[in-house]
Amino acid sequence: MNEAATPLRRLFRVLVTVGPGALWLFLFVLLPTLLVLLASFLTRGPYGELVLPLGLHNYARLLNPLYLEVFANSLLLGLLTTLLSLLLGYPLAFYIARHPRRDLLLFLLLLPFLTNFLIRVYAWLVLLQREGLLNAFLGAFGLGPFPFYPSFLAVLLATLYTFLPFFVLPLYAAVERLDWQLLEAAYDLGARPVRAFFHAVLPQTYPGLFAGSALVFIPAMGTFVVADLLGAGRVVLIGNLIQQQFGVTRDWAFGAALSVFLMAFVLLALYLYARVQGERGLEDLV
Amino acid sequence: MKRLLALHALLVYLFLYLPILVIVALSFNQSRRGVRFTGFTLDWYRALFADPRVLEYALNTLLVALVSTLVATVLGTLLALGLVRYRFPGKGFLYYLLYVPVVVPDVVMGVSLLLLFAMSRELLGFPRLSLLTVILGHITFQVAFVTLVVRARLLLLDPALEEAARDLGARGWQTFFHVTLPLAWPGVAAGALLALTLSLDDFVVTFFTAGPGATTLPLYIYSSVKLGVSPKVHALSTLIVGASALFLALAYAVGRRRV
Numbered sequence: 001m002n003e004a005a006t007p008l009r010r011l012f013r014v015l016v017t018v019g020p021g022a023l024w025l026f027l028f029v030l031l032p033t034l035l036v037l038l039a040s041f042l043t044r045g046p047y048g049e050l051v052l053p054l055g056l057h058n059y060a061r062l063l064n065p066l067y068l069e070v071f072a073n074s075l076l077l078g079l080l081t082t083l084l085s086l087l088l089g090y091p092l093a094f095y096i097a098r099h100p101r102r103d104l105l106l107f108l109l110l111l112p113f114l115t116n117f118l119i120r121v122y123a124w125l126v127l128l129q130r131e132g133l134l135n136a137f138l139g140a141f142g143l144g145p146f147p148f149y150p151s152f153l154a155v156l157l158a159t160l161y162t163f164l165p166f167f168v169l170p171l172y173a174a175v176e177r178l179d180w181q182l183l184e185a186a187y188d189l190g191a192r193p194v195r196a197f198f199h200a201v202l203p204q205t206y207p208g209l210f211a212g213s214a215l216v217f218i219p220a221m222g223t224f225v226v227a228d229l230l231g232a233g234r235v236v237l238i239g240n241l242i243q244q245q246f247g248v249t250r251d252w253a254f255g256a257a258l259s260v261f262l263m264a265f266v267l268l269a270l271y272l273y274a275r276v277q278g279e280r281g282l283e284d285l286v
Numbered sequence: 287m288k289r290l291l292a293l294h295a296l297l298v299y300l301f302l303y304l305p306i307l308v309i310v311a312l313s314f315n316q317s318r319r320g321v322r323f324t325g326f327t328l329d330w331y332r333a334l335f336a337d338p339r340v341l342e343y344a345l346n347t348l349l350v351a352l353v354s355t356l357v358a359t360v361l362g363t364l365l366a367l368g369l370v371r372y373r374f375p376g377k378g379f380l381y382y383l384l385y386v387p388v389v390v391p392d393v394v395m396g397v398s399l400l401l402l403f404a405m406s407r408e409l410l411g412f413p414r415l416s417l418l419t420v421i422l423g424h425i426t427f428q429v430a431f432v433t434l435v436v437r438a439r440l441l442l443l444d445p446a447l448e449e450a451a452r453d454l455g456a457r458g459w460q461t462f463f464h465v466t467l468p469l470a471w472p473g474v475a476a477g478a479l480l481a482l483t484l485s486l487d488d489f490v491v492t493f494f495t496a497g498p499g500a501t502t503l504p505l506y507i508y509s510s511v512k513l514g515v516s517p518k519v520h521a522l523s524t525l526i527v528g529a530s531a532l533f534l535a536l537a538y539a540v541g542r543r544r545v
Contacts, residue, residue, distance in 0.1 A: 259398065
């Protein structure tokens with residue numbers, strides 16, 4: 001490098017490039033996060049404002065069995081969504097990757113995904129309601145009508161529907177890079193198909209599998225919209241609880257404690273993910 | 287085995303398309319309730335266009351998306367450039383901050399921004415919850431995605447090209463506009479497109495940061511759905527689906543031609 005190397009010029013360049021973005025992240029990411037942390041130790045005032053004293057009382061409330069059930073619901077939804085994404089998405093990624101017109105198939109996978117999130121959730125309400133398509137279909141066979149909506153099942157279906165592409169896309173990237181020679185080698189060494197798959201194919205797809213699972217599990221744990229619309233008050237997740245505290249109940253301190261809890265849970269999941277995947281694994285999540 | 291895979295794929299695609307197709311079909315259905323098709327009508331579209339608020343919400347949505355994408359793309363591109371080119375104290379910490387909007391659930395991001403705006407209003411007297419706060423919120427998650435996408439592109443570039451420009455006497459900004467930016471352009475465009483999509487799709491952050499008079503289309507759909515299924519929402523959804531399909535098909539066609 002030539003004249004650019006003087007320290008003052010360097011400092012100037014760092015400030016011009018990194019400065020605005022860094023300032024933004026400090027103001028709108030770091031500061032709000034610290035405020036939530038602070039608020040979680042404060043107390044709800046008589047008009048819903050945040051007041052002293054500081055304490056751990058909001059966190060103590062998390063141990064209430066009522067809330068523990070909500071956490072269990074969220075965890076169950078996250079795990080079931082991930083499991084079902086695996087069942088639907090894993091074979092699909094292979095089919096797309098080996099198809100001659102795979103860019104078209106990827107395009108068709110993305111198309112519903114780029115439809116507004118709320119519309120995708122709403123569509124399930126239309127399908128599952130009492131006079132919906134599913135009940136009309138079953139009614140033709142003299143069955144039902146069944147109360148599919150509102151229910152946990154409805155929430156699960158819509159969550160799976162909205163997050164499935166998050167699972168397939170990183171998995172597809174892993175399958176596309178697969179070294180099929182390893183599979184042939186396994187066959188040459190006398191492995192039967194099942195064994196060959198578990199030893200020569202599955203391990204190669206771990207990066208995509210883990211990235212996909214993280215991308216489905218985390219938003220599924222944190223959603224409140226799907227449970228709000230398809231659970232209609234009967235299915236309560238952590239996200240709904242947080243929204244209630246910041247909305248109707250106006251107990252921001254408790255809502256902040258719930259947010260910190262959810263964030264801590266997500267960070268723990270990511271920490272475990274990064275341990276398995278290495279530091280670079282985080283980049284696969286974008 | 288191959289047939290089984292094909293059947294599975296067919297069923298998954300059916301699962302992906304059926305709900306949307308049902309909405310599109312119902313938007314032309316005369317019947318107000320239920321899925322029995324009683325006849326073709328455009329009444330719901332007429333009712334939708336007769337409502338002046340819908341146009342206002344659509345314009346709000348576009349305004350938020352365009353302004354926030356523009357700001358986030360500039361901030362994110364510069365940030366990516368600085369992160370790739372320079373070493374400075376606190377760089378690792380900055381990376382951690384970048385990942386926060388990517389991994390933290392929307393609802394946590396929404397309430398933390400709400401808390402920030404509420405406290406700032408208490409102490410400084412501004413900002414009021416409005417379209418401005420929605421835009422600030424959108425930029426916040428967009429910046430992270432733009433930076434990471436542009437950074438990935440910059441890492442692929444050969445630093446020798448910039449050095450050559452400097453050796454030929456180009457100043458810093460000349461190198462940036464004539465060499466670095468054109469080379470990074472696919473990354474910048476991809477980042478901007480992602481940011482735009484994220485903004486148009488966002489409901490949760492908008493929900494927590496929007497004040498009265500700052501309704502966007504997703505907020506409108508949400509409040510309508512809370513009141514019950516309505517053919518007007520079917521019509522609006524169909525229009526949005528059509529617009530996104532057209533947009534994606536265009537992006538797909540342009541992308542194919544370039545490759």
